[in-house]
Amino acid sequence: MADPAERVAPASVCHVHSHQAQGSPGKISSIPAPMHPTLVWFENDLRLHDHPALEAAARGGAPIVPLFVWNGGDGWGKGAASQWWLHHSLVAFSDSLADVGLSLVVRRGDPETIVPEVARSINAGLVTWLERPDTARAERDSRIEKALECPVRRFGGALLHDPEQIRTGSGGPYKVFTPFYRKFAEEVAVEKPSGVAPLDGLESPPSIDSESIDSLGLLPTIPWDEGLAECWTPGEAGARSRLADLELEDYAEERDIPSIEGTSRLSPHLHFGEVSPREVWHVVGNIEPYRRQLVWRDFAHHLIHHFPETRDRPLRKEFESFPWRRDDEELARWQKGQTGYPIVDAGMRQLWHTGWMHNRVRMVVASFLTKHLLHTWLDGQAWFEDTLVDADLANNVFGWQWAGGCGADAQPFFRIFNPMTQGKKFDPKGAYVRKWVPELADLPNKVIHEPWTADNVPENYPAPIVDHKEARERALSAYQKTRN
Ligand SMILES: Cc1cc2nc3c(=O)[nH]c(=O)nc-3n(C[C@H](O)[C@H](O)[C@H](O)COP(=O)(O)OP(=O)(O)OC[C@H]3O[C@@H](n4cnc5c(N)ncnc54)[C@H](O)[C@@H]3O)c2cc1C
Incomplete structure (x- = not known):
């Protein structure tokens, strides 16, 4: 046997x-x-x-x-x-x-x-x-x-696949998602999860000293965590209850709309291993757009496994010498959600309050920091690492290098998200902005993503930290210098 x-x-x-x-x-x-x-x-x-x-x-x-x-x-x-x-x-x-x-x-x-x-x-x-x-x-x-x-x-x-399992035709690791996904579909049969380990009837183990969980000092000393406690139930029971309540039939249409709960919010539970990815895979069944996101997670881990140096260095070497700027005041305004760009500020405030941010908005705020403000992706990665409940080395590095144009299969540097267009497309009625940036709650839909064009510009909301057009040109010119 x-x-x-x-x-x-x-x-x-x-x-x-x-x-x-x-x-x-x-x-x-x-x-x-x-x-x-x-x-x-x-x-x-x-x-x-x-x-x-x-x-x-x-x-x-x-x-x-x-x-x-x-x-x-x-x-x-x-x-x-x-x-x-x-x-x-x-x-x-x-x-x-x-x-x-x-x-x-x-x-x-x-x-x-x-x-x-x-x-x-x-x-x-x-x-x-x-x-x-x-x-x-x-x-x-x-x-x-x-x-x-x-x-x-x-x-x-920890993953759906063994990171050594999937190789390109020449035996190397993948750097582009689509062929990785194709190979994953061909080679990985995601095993069915097992239930709870059969722990009944075992003899008692020897008694052994333990420190208390409290003594690890993991909780904040000043109480900033109320918002987190309102939103989350850490632990396996919380993960299983979220999994049991999933409604993902409209995931493909809803996953990009930050004002609704259109995604699973399983990321912290997956990060802390409170539920296995293969269990999630089997519970969601044939909802391909959702399963695809789980494979993005495996892809991010595939990359950090094969390119461990990318935890603090760009995968694309030409970005080692990129002329990043550093301005502490600007960085602080971005962190606090005071850039004057509503979709960016809403995302940063959602992050601060709940420890989580919608994926579409993560892409927008990361693009804004690296391209509009020309701050290194490492500054953004560090802030996310400190404030996200799902902070995950592989996914965070991957997300930041993707947004900053310096990673695998990245959004090219010259594609610069326009925060107004992103806001209008994914938050057309401004519901997300109104929730997280209450100073703008009374603005009409047509100006909510460009409050500086309103008849009555709210006095308690900052003017844009940079002019979009100028920032875009500055980013393109910095990129051009690196290429040359
Ligand atoms: C700049 C940036 C930083 C990010 N940092 C993190 C991070 O530290 N930790 C983290 O878990 N995710 C990170 N992501 C990926 C993504 O934003 C989150 O996984 C997702 O928003 C979590 O919400 P959800 O569980 O509702 O996702 P769902 O849409 O329900 O997706 C299901 C699961 O798939 C995985 N997944 C989804 N999208 C991605 C992706 N783009 N890359 C890798 N895995 C993905 C996650 O485990 C997620 O829980 C980052 C993305 C960006 C753009």
């Missing part, structure tokens, strides 16, 4: 590594003994459903010690809004584990020290976790695997 751990982890999305498989003679003797506890190490995969590593541990029959190690979340949970989310997600996860008789062990420090230390202290027979697709964490995990003195099993589950 196949090893249960291997059975639960389908080949297309899973890697199984064990010291036995790698043939390390010193470690062959440490075959998992049933009574030796299994250590399951969680990071941004805080769920009980469709978690192959937890399921493998449960099927192994040994007592389970679930471990979470916090070291600042570099690359996946560093920002203030992310940390707010993480706190609540950890509380919810810890409660769910307690319901099935497991106690989450929380530690602060470097996982390279702590994971082997905890494994040793419980005399673990097996350590298991879900693979992290970004290269920095994957390399760290490989070092941890080497340092462990017992077998290790690592599983896929």
Whole structure:
């Protein structure tokens, strides 16, 4: 009979590594003994459903010690809004584990020290976790695997596909979405998700010290998080309830309209692994435009996996020497939603208040910062990283480099979104602007995206930070210099 751990982890999305498989003679003797506890190490995969590593541990029959190690979340949970989310997600996860008789062990420090230390202290027979697709964490995990003195099993589950699986005809990674998507459709059969791991009837694990979730200090010290709490329910139950309530029949038509809930708002739940992407894939069924967005997510992770340097450098090398400007006052006005361009300001205020911004508006505000204001995409990426509840290294880098014209399959630099046209097209009655920029609420539809043309220009709303036409010409000329 196949090893249960291997059975639960389908080949297309899973890697199984064990010291036995790698043939390390010193470690062959440490075959998992049933009574030796299994250590399951969680990071941004805080769920009980469709978690192959937890399921493998449960099927192994040994007592389970679930471990979470916090070291600042570099690359996946560093920002203030992310940390707010993480706190609540950890509380919810810890409660769910307690319901099935497991106690989450929380530690602060470097996982390279702590994971082997905890494994040793419980005399673990097996350590298991879900693979992290970004290269920095994957390399760290490989070092941890080497340092462990017992077998290790690592599983896929963070993405729909294994980032090594899809290659161009010449064996390289893809840089353009459409052929990537075609290849994905040909080669990836997204596995059905499994349910909750069978955790009943396991022996109690040894008691082991844990820090409290509160002591990680993830919550803000000044209360700016009310808006976030109004909008979101972090944790697996919140994710599953959002998934159960999805109505995506009109997704293709509605996904670009920021004033309505036309998208799933699953991004933070996906980022923190409270629901698996393959479960979302199967629940939404054949709604191709939605599934396509999930594949964009895999594409962004494919890129950061193969081009890890792009976390702070442009994929298109000519942009290394781009003449970006730096003006702290302008940056602050953009961050606060005080640029004088209503659609931009509405987006930035939605972000500040809710920790999330509609995708169409993310594209507009990112284009505005990089092209109208000529600020580097890194400034925008950093602000998003701090303020988005779904801040995700791969998606954020990808989105910013796309908007700034310097990434894979990017919007060419010379295509500059016109904020007035974008507003009129996607928010024709100004409902989105009226909600987030109340100073403009009384303006008629025809001027709401150009308030400076109104008969009564609202006094408490700023004049445009730059003239659209001049800013456009300045951006094109900077681009021309780089090309030359
Ligand atoms: C400048 C910029 C920065 C961005 N930063 C992030 C980020 O840090 N984290 C993040 O999750 N998304 C980011 N995105 C992508 C996108 O805006 C969000 O994923 C989306 O708005 C989330 O809302 P939703 O869950 O309702 O999306 P839906 O429309 O319901 O899409 C479903 C899921 O598909 C994925 N997805 C959708 N669009 C994209 C995309 N363009 N790229 C990659 N994945 C996508 C997300 O996981 C999303 O939850 C960014 C986009 C831009 C333009």
